[in-house]
Amino acid sequence: MRTADAATVDLLLAGPRGRTVCWEVVADAVPAARAAVRAAAADPAGTRHVVDALRSAGDVAPTPADVSRALDLAVAGVRYWQPPDEQDAVLADPRVVAALEPVARAVLAAPSTGWWSQPCTTAAQVLTAYDDAAPARGEGVLAALDAWRARVVAEEREAGGRRRPVSGSWWSTPASAGLTRTTRRLPDGTAPGFDLVEDGDGWDVVTAYAVDVPAGARVLELTGPEDVAALVADHPLEVTASRQRDWYEATGRSGRWLVPDHRAIADAYDGVHVTVLAWAAAAGRALPVGEGTATVLAGWDPDATYWYADDVTICTPGRRWCRDDARWRRDVAR
Known part of the structure; x- marks a missing residue:
């Protein structure tokens, strides 16, 4: 043991x-x-x-x-x-x-x-699509991230003009950018992405796609809260006005807030992976970044890797799985 x-x-x-x-x-x-x-x-x-x-x-x-x-x-x-x-x-x-x-x-x-606590297994990554929806493919990643950053900046500007903070965006991931998001294939053929989805809908049908990750892909590993804070410190994007209401409610902290600038990260890495232990230790906490700033790991699922490169591609037809009494079983009819 x-x-x-x-x-x-x-x-x-x-x-x-x-x-x-x-x-x-x-x-x-x-x-x-x-x-x-x-x-x-x-x-x-x-x-x-x-x-x-x-x-x-x-x-x-x-x-x-x-x-x-x-x-x-x-x-x-x-x-x-x-x-x-x-x-x-x-x-x-x-x-x-x-x-x-x-x-x-x-x-x-x-x-x-x-x-x-294991790093991203690049040879056995699975993209999960839900309720028979088409898989989200990260194509034109840099353009998508440019648009994502422009939306975050515009949202921050708009929120800063309000008299009172309102609830709105609460995540610190590039969820709206349409990037490829994967988790590892587990020994039984399932993947953490079937169930371990923050603010998920409890899907009963998923489709799993094997993903081809090029050799030598640069994957940044986030293994604990310090790694999360360091990523934000290296690539900061201010979101105080747009996040302060929600993140104050969640953490009790009042002050300046930052998220990772995912467009800037894409210049240095092909992907960022959060281990389960890092998620367990960091998710939902106010993590100090420096000089009166902090961040929250929010919306980043355990073991999930976000990919910032166009050459991470789906390489096999999808395999459909159905939930049966809280267990996942292959749909042999499809």
Whole structure:
């Protein structure tokens, strides 16, 4: 069995999504746990009961199904346009974080999480299309990113002219640029992109396309919050006016906000990949960038790579999958 070092355990527990993964792995096994969280949300003095419930769980040995379900729920729980929910607030208490450490260690030791810290597997990337829609192909990438940056700048200018900030764009990805977005192929033929989609629609039908990534593609790996902040520091684009309402609600921070300038990134890299552990540690947090600025990793799904090059192409016909009792099965009829 693999073992997890202290730094990796700390990384998983650093962010609200990582703590949610650990919580969901253990909570159903401890009948008093969920009730204790609800009570602690109303009265912080009850946090000790959450700690007691977690300590009563003993050794945890999560199955692949346990881990998959917990990660699904952590992704489904993102809300970058409103305050953290009561559970997130309770799980952020340092005493609860300490009580979750054995769970985090067990999660990271599980064979089914071995890929969570692995870099982009360029030889086995999958583009996922949803509900029989045509696949999004990143063509004319630089022109698309020029248009994306122009929209962000215009949106920021418009938002800056309002008396009050309004809710609007909350993501920090180039989601509207139409870039190719892929995740790795898993041993069972599925891909994280089937389920692990922030603010997704819970699709029951997906089509998976194998993608050809040219040899020598320059992929930047984001392995933790520091990498996310460094990417923004190297390629900053200010979005304070257009993001402040949503990101203040989500993080409680007021100040200047930045996102990565994805057009500038395209001059240096062919793709940017976020590991599952980086997502778990960074997503939804106010990450300091420097000189009173910060960013939020929002809308970037676990294990997703955004491609900034035209020569990343679909190389096989799509394979259709259908969800059956929470499991994905190949559609043999098509």
